[in-house]
Amino acid sequence: MPAKLSTHVLDTAHGCPAQGMKIELWSRTDGKERLLKAIQTNADGRTDLPLLTAEEMRTGDFELVFHVGDYFAGKSAIAPGLRFLDLVPVRFGIADATAMIEAVLRLATVRPSA
Secondary structure, eight states, X not given: OOOEEEEEEEETTTTXXXXXXXXXXXXXXXXXXXXEEEEEOOTTSBOSXXXXXXXXXXXXXXXXXXXXXXXXXXXXXXXSOSOSSOEEEEEEEESOTTSEEEEEEEEOOOOOOO
C-alpha cells in the first residue's frame, strides 16, 4: 500500500460519520506554520482524497484543525453561544514518510439536561 495521511471523523453523539466538517492541515516544521490544505469530510466522514499523498508525504511536525463547533452548530437546534468544542487541534509528527497514517477523531458533545 502506498504511503498517505488520511482521516476519519465519527460523530458518536448522533451515531454517524461527521459529513461536511472542515479540516485544515498545517505544516509546523522548523518553527514555521504553513497551511497545506483546507478540505471537508464526505458522507463517510473521510476526505475524498488523502490529506497527503505518497508524493506529498514527508517527515516533520504537522497539525490537523477540526472545525467541530461549526459542524455541531449545523446539526443542532440549540441557540448559538458558548461551544463545548470549537476548533480541535491535533498535533503530530511524521517520522516515516513511507507509512500509511490515519488520524481518527471520535466526537461527542454535551447534551442539554431534560
